[in-house]
Amino acid sequence: MNSSRRRSTRLWAALLPILAIPLLAACYPDNPQSTFDAVGPVAKSQLNLFYWIFWAAVFVFVVVGGILMWITLRFRRKPGDPDPAQTHGNTPLEIGWTIAPALVLVVIAVPTVLTIFDNLNSPDPDALTIDVVGHQWWFEFRYPHPDGNGDAVVTANELHIPVGEVVNVNLDSKDVLHSFWIPKLAGKVDLVPGNENFMWIQADEPGEYLGQCAEFCGEAHALMKFRVVAESRSEFDAWLTAEAAPAQDPVDPLAQQGKALFEGGKAQCWSCHTVAGSSKSRGQTGPDLTHVWNRGHIAAGVIENNQRNLRQWIEDPQSIKQGTIMFRDAKIYSDPERKLTDADVAALVAYLQTLK
Numbered sequence: 634m635n636s637s638r639r640r641s642t643r644l645w646a647a648l649l650p651i652l653a654i655p656l657l658a659a660c661y662p663d664n665p666q667s668t669f670d671a672v673g674p675v676a677k678s679q680l681n682l683f684y685w686i687f688w689a690a691v692f693v694f695v696v697v698g699g700i701l702m703w704i705t706l707r708f709r710r711k712p713g714d715p716d717p718a719q720t721h722g723n724t725p726l727e728i729g730w731t732i733a734p735a736l737v738l739v740v741i742a743v744p745t746v747l748t749i750f751d752n753l754n755s756p757d758p759d760a761l762t763i764d765v766v767g768h769q770w771w772f773e774f775r776y777p778h779p780d781g782n783g784d785a786v787v788t789a790n791e792l793h794i795p796v797g798e799v800v801n802v803n804l805d806s807k808d809v810l811h812s813f814w815i816p817k818l819a820g821k822v823d824l825v826p827g828n829e830n831f832m833w834i835q836a837d838e839p840g841e842y843l844g845q846c847a848e849f850c851g852e853a854h855a856l857m858k859f860r861v862v863a864e865s866r867s868e869f870d871a872w873l874t875a876e877a878a879p880a881q882d883p884v885d886p887l888a889q890q891g892k893a894l895f896e897g898g899k900a901q902c903w904s905c906h907t908v909a910g911s912s913k914s915r916g917q918t919g920p921d922l923t924h925v926w927n928r929g930h931i932a933a934g935v936i937e938n939n940q941r942n943l944r945q946w947i948e949d950p951q952s953i954k955q956g957t958i959m960f961r962d963a964k965i966y967s968d969p970e971r972k973l974t975d976a977d978v979a980a981l982v983a984y985l986q987t988l989k
């Protein structure tokens with residue numbers, strides 16, 4: 634080996650472990666979006682299927698690779714060897730290598746089909762059913778009203794579910810294809826406009842699980858996230874009751890001013906956002922803001938919900954989420970006459986902080 638070849642070999646030997654670090658880090662079991670840390674029956678069945686297929690593939694690899702290596706070594710040509718005997722066709726061998734892969738396919742297909750049907754058919758069709766609607770670039774969640782009056786309780790980007798219970802999920806989209814994915818709870822199912830899909834989920838442990846849109850849906854696709862909060866039945870019931878209540882009228886003067894702006898002709902927030910209890914704010918383009926201050930994050934899980942971030946979101950949503958429809962379509966960002974002053978933003982934020 635000449636010295637430059639040796640040097641490049643050594644370079645690779647040093648570089649490879651470094652290149653492997655991101656790969657190994659991606660597999661870290663505590664990763665919040667790891668499918669290897671399955672926390673519910675759906676995710677567990679999918680993980681088991683993965684392992685089943687993985688080991689079937691390992692089996693095929695070892696057998697095929699092993700035979701190949703053995704043949705290569707055993708029948709390799711040695712110096713002075715004459716031409717080998719020529720043969721054409723070998724019926725038993727050909728039948729064998731047709732049946733063997735067919736058996737491998739059966740071993741893979743049977744559990745695959747069983748898992749697909751298990752995941753598709755809810756074990757409890759009467760359990761809590763939530764409608765998920767995908768929007769560019771956020772998630773709408775609709776719950777049946779706790780009073781059973783047929784109304785929907787609408788919220789966004791933070792999905793609360795009772796822990797240890799089956800939850801049925803209807804999936805739909807307002808605009809383009811999206812995909813609903815909570816890696817620790819269930820594999821992705823697409824949100825298809827005009828063609829409702831279904832899945833069921835169950836979280837076996839309380840906690841927060843990250844979710845993510847998993848079907849490229851435009852500019853801000855990577856920033857279309859959500860959170861699942863799995864909590865005890867009583868906590869969940871209390872949450873749903875609170876969400877079902879209309880917003881209270883603000884008493885603080887600054888917040889009152891913010892409400893007037895929100896519902897006024899200059900800012901026109903009402904045209905895209907609903908605040909239950911307000912007769913004016915009935916917009917459907919953006920997330921329901923009736924209880925926005927109760928949510929941990931805004932802008933589809935991208936930033937924490939606090940006073941400073943709300944300010945920044947209203948002042949310049951584009952700086953948080955490139956491409957967002959709020960920036961694209963709200964007149965306050967394109968019409969200099971409507972541009973919000975610092976005082977306007979402060980009043981709007983004060984109003985939003987009363988929506989809890």
Ligand SMILES: [Cu+2]
Nearest residue numbers: 846848850854
């Ligand atoms: Cu997407």
